[in-house]
Amino acid sequence: MSNGGVLILGARSDIALAVAHSYAALGHPIQLAARNVQTLQTEKEDLEIRYQVNVSLHNFDVLDLERHADVIEGLPELPEIAVCAVGVLGNQESDEKDILAAAQIMRANFEGPASILAVLANRFEQRGSGVLVGISSVAGERGRATNYIYGSAKAGFTTYLSGLRNRLAKQGVHVVTVLPGFVDTRMTEGLDLPPKLTAQPSEVAAAIVRATRRQKNTVYVKPLWAFILTAIRLIPESLFKKMNI
Amino acid sequence: MKLSGWGKYPVVDCRLSQPRSEKELADTVITSKSIARGNGRAYGDSALSRTNTIDMLKFNHMLSFDPTTGQLVAEAGVLLSDVIAAFLPRGWFPAVTPGTRFVSLGGMAAADVHGKNHHIDGSFGNCVDWLDVMGPDGKITRCSRTENTPLFEWSIGGMGLTGVILRIALRLRPVETGWIRQTTHVAQNLDAAIDLFEKSLDATYSVAWIDCLSTGNALGRSLVMLGEHATRAEMPVKYHATPFPSVTTQKLSVPFNLPGFCLNQYSVRAFNALYYWNGKRGDPTSYVNWNSYFYPLDSVLEWNRIYGRQGFAQFQCVLPLDSARSGLSEMLNNISESGRGSFLAVLKRFGQQHSRFSFPMEGYTLALDFPISDRSVALIRKLGQITADYGGRIYLAKDSIMDAQSVRTMDATRVDEFESLRQHNGAAQRFASAQSERLKL
Numbered sequence: 171m172s173n174g175g176v177l178i179l180g181a182r183s184d185i186a187l188a189v190a191h192s193y194a195a196l197g198h199p200i201q202l203a204a205r206n207v208q209t210l211q212t213e214k215e216d217l218e219i220r221y222q223v224n225v226s227l228h229n230f231d232v233l234d235l236e237r238h239a240d241v242i243e244g245l246p247e248l249p250e251i252a253v254c255a256v257g258v259l260g261n262q263e264s265d266e267k268d269i270l271a272a273a274q275i276m277r278a279n280f281e282g283p284a285s286i287l288a289v290l291a292n293r294f295e296q297r298g299s300g301v302l303v304g305i306s307s308v309a310g311e312r313g314r315a316t317n318y319i320y321g322s323a324k325a326g327f328t329t330y331l332s333g334l335r336n337r338l339a340k341q342g343v344h345v346v347t348v349l350p351g352f353v354d355t356r357m358t359e360g361l362d363l364p365p366k367l368t369a370q371p372s373e374v375a376a377a378i379v380r381a382t383r384r385q386k387n388t389v390y391v392k393p394l395w396a397f398i399l400t401a402i403r404l405i406p407e408s409l410f411k412k413m414n415i
Numbered sequence: 416m417k418l419s420g421w422g423k424y425p426v427v428d429c430r431l432s433q434p435r436s437e438k439e440l441a442d443t444v445i446t447s448k449s450i451a452r453g454n455g456r457a458y459g460d461s462a463l464s465r466t467n468t469i470d471m472l473k474f475n476h477m478l479s480f481d482p483t484t485g486q487l488v489a490e491a492g493v494l495l496s497d498v499i500a501a502f503l504p505r506g507w508f509p510a511v512t513p514g515t516r517f518v519s520l521g522g523m524a525a526a527d528v529h530g531k532n533h534h535i536d537g538s539f540g541n542c543v544d545w546l547d548v549m550g551p552d553g554k555i556t557r558c559s560r561t562e563n564t565p566l567f568e569w570s571i572g573g574m575g576l577t578g579v580i581l582r583i584a585l586r587l588r589p590v591e592t593g594w595i596r597q598t599t600h601v602a603q604n605l606d607a608a609i610d611l612f613e614k615s616l617d618a619t620y621s622v623a624w625i626d627c628l629s630t631g632n633a634l635g636r637s638l639v640m641l642g643e644h645a646t647r648a649e650m651p652v653k654y655h656a657t658p659f660p661s662v663t664t665q666k667l668s669v670p671f672n673l674p675g676f677c678l679n680q681y682s683v684r685a686f687n688a689l690y691y692w693n694g695k696r697g698d699p700t701s702y703v704n705w706n707s708y709f710y711p712l713d714s715v716l717e718w719n720r721i722y723g724r725q726g727f728a729q730f731q732c733v734l735p736l737d738s739a740r741s742g743l744s745e746m747l748n749n750i751s752e753s754g755r756g757s758f759l760a761v762l763k764r765f766g767q768q769h770s771r772f773s774f775p776m777e778g779y780t781l782a783l784d785f786p787i788s789d790r791s792v793a794l795i796r797k798l799g800q801i802t803a804d805y806g807g808r809i810y811l812a813k814d815s816i817m818d819a820q821s822v823r824t825m826d827a828t829r830v831d832e833f834e835s836l837r838q839h840n841g842a843a844q845r846f847a848s849a850q851s852e853r854l855k856l
């Protein structure tokens with residue numbers, strides 16, 4: 171693999187930063203894009219000192235669709251790999267009652283990420299190379315009472331990624347969908363997660379690097395999740411609707 | 416949540432906080448009695464607090480590096496393994512390293528760790544230029560040998576009891592390769608081992624493995640291993656392509672807690688004999704890569720599980736130079752009589768050290784593990800008694816057994832001074848570990 175740039179969207183996320191470390195360690199220049207990006211100054215210096223690669227910072231709000239093309243134009247180079255880690259879990263209970271808040275969650279998890287990846291997809295297609303990595307969620311595999319606002323947006327994102335993959339497969343551009351299961355990050359801080367099903371951000375990063383290199387389509391970080399999801403998909407809706415999971 | 420040190424004993428129910436910013440850290444420091452925790456490699460209860468154990472590993476950024484002086488400024492939660500991974504390929508190595516690289520810089524400073532080169536380079540504190548320490552009021556103070564000197568001097572070796580170390584400026588050592596030229600010498604008994612150490616004071620690294628079950632004339636028979644950083648010129652041709660070998664990330668790990676009886680005295684005997692006879696054969700000089708030389712145990716991840724669920728304790732003491740021979744013989748006699756010694760008995764010569772609360776003093780340090788049981792606890796207490804009798808002291812980073820009285824017998828002046836400093840600046844109200852409470856520090 172050549173040492174092309176790696177763009178990380180939503181770079182303040184723990185998973186995103188772990189991905190930045192993994193690619194920097196392999197000698198790739200890193201482009202960190204996030205809101206309030208100046209807060210990543212320490213991360214930039216840390217990456218530069220450890221791995222002696224160039225790291226650039228870019229202001230990026232996934233909800234500000236109009237600026238998406240400019241964000242990509244403003245990068246020092248068109249990246250070889252782009253990883254989108256943007257996501258907002260929201261609060262299902264209160265978002266059920268507040269439709270504007272719910273819409274915001276859907277935008278941040280689906281519309282926004284889809285839009286920025288669309289800009290990149292077109293540029294990658296033109297160039298005839300590149301890898302797009304979207305971090306979606308197992309929550310999108312079936313609607314559940316406890317998180318269907320986040321989940322449905324992730325479902326949309328997952329479908330969008332598979333559509334992009336289908337479109338770009340013959341254009342030399344590869345698309346990876348990551349369904350990480352539970353990950354020990356800021357998003358899940360304080361939740362009591364089952365250790366066997368919970369990955370560390372560094373494991374997600376390693377899985378992403380591997381999947382990108384081997385042109386995998388969909389990756390689950392903890393293999394157990396693939397089985398769980400198969401089982402969940404098999405439950406008939408008549409039964410599923412009465413379950414608490 | 417239930418936490419313990421590397422020895423898995425004692426297990427303490429602790430409240431754990433994981434701050435990500437200075438503000439979050441200050442908030443937690445000023446609201447509850449706390450102790451900082453690095454990577455949990457201290458064996459006992461040094462980094463445990465029931466009321467607030469502060470996980471520092473989110474403070475893990477390297478902040479600057481000056482290639483002209485080798486000075487690295489980094490946050491306290493950076494691991495030594497990361498420092499090596501980043502800088503060895505550029506020709507820099509830690510000036511002082513403990514026997515595992517999975518320690519945090521904060522933990523290294525707080526315990527003022529020593530390496531196999533203590534007799535030449537002193538302890539970790541010697542390569543620290545300054546510290547940023549958060550005190551009991553949540554304020555951060557920069558301290559060094561010239562600025563806020565008392566805070567600097569007591570924080571190095573202060574076991575987290577002066578405050579939370581946030582940032583460290585440390586100097587690395589330039590090296591030409593990541594290889595060590597090792598020469599192994601056989602010592603028939605303790606006297607011979609000590610003679611070898613005394614003759615080898617100019618060797619950069621020295622350490623001995625002791626067969627602590629041998630008795631009589633062979634009491635303390637050991638392998639004394641000396642080491643030097645290999646230069647590029649001297650390296651055998653086959654290594655020229657890899658002057659800085661990287662860690663082959665062995666994922667060898669102990670999958671679950673082994674029952675305690677796996678470690679009975681027969682397996683210990685067998686292990687010791689193996690080491691002894693192995694070293695006796697062949698050419699005494701060999702080239703060893705940095706990882707196997709400094710961190711032989713790190714390639715077996717979670718090796719602490721081989722002691723089983725009860726966990727284990729390590730005893731480490733230092734005896735002053737003039738009483739070391741007789742004190743160590745008395746200890747080895749006690750250990751071999753008990754038949755409970757571990758295969759990890761390590762002897763090392765310390766050089767001079769002038770510091771406030773650090774462990775090292777000029778003399779000999781002995782370290783060994785015991786699976787936890789009533790008999791080994793009794794033996795450790797006995798060894799502590801012998802340490803006190805001979806004017807030595809024990810290493811807090813390894814201790815989980817001693818009581819307040821015995822620590823005072825060993826170290827009355829220093830303990831008193833530390834206590835009054837901590838009372839005076841308010842640290843005593845804010846910083847305490849399960850260990851400092853046990854030892855009434």
Ligand SMILES: Cc1cc2nc3c(=O)[nH]c(=O)nc-3n(C[C@H](O)[C@H](O)[C@H](O)COP(=O)(O)OP(=O)(O)OC[C@H]3O[C@@H](n4cnc5c(N)ncnc54)[C@H](O)[C@@H]3O)c2cc1C
Nearest residue numbers: 453454455456457513514519521522525528529574575580
């Ligand atoms: C296999 C092995 C070999 C070892 N070999 C050696 C050796 O050769 N020489 C040697 O000296 N030691 C040795 N040790 C001990 C080890 O180096 C020390 O216990 C070291 O302090 C562990 O660092 P840590 O980050 O894991 O700290 P922890 O175990 O988490 O904490 C140790 C102490 O440091 C304090 N501390 C940690 N971080 C901070 C901070 N940011 N601010 C303030 N206080 C803090 C804690 O409060 C506690 O008192 C060894 C340990 C193991 C497991």
Ligand SMILES: NC(=O)c1ccc[n+]([C@@H]2O[C@H](COP(=O)([O-])OP(=O)(O)OC[C@H]3O[C@@H](n4cnc5c(N)ncnc54)[C@H](OP(=O)(O)O)[C@@H]3O)[C@@H](O)[C@H]2O)c1
Nearest residue numbers: 180182183184185231232255256257307351352353355357
């Ligand atoms: N943790 C898990 O268990 C888990 C499981 C499955 C999938 N995921 C997915 O993994 C990805 C990374 O999540 P994480 O666990 O690392 O949690 P995280 O730290 O909360 O990361 C989410 C990131 O999205 C960013 N973001 C939110 N709104 C944004 C906006 N409008 N513009 C730009 N960036 C925005 C956040 O930026 P700020 O820092 O500025 O808020 C944050 O850095 C997410 O897509 C998440 O859905 C996580």
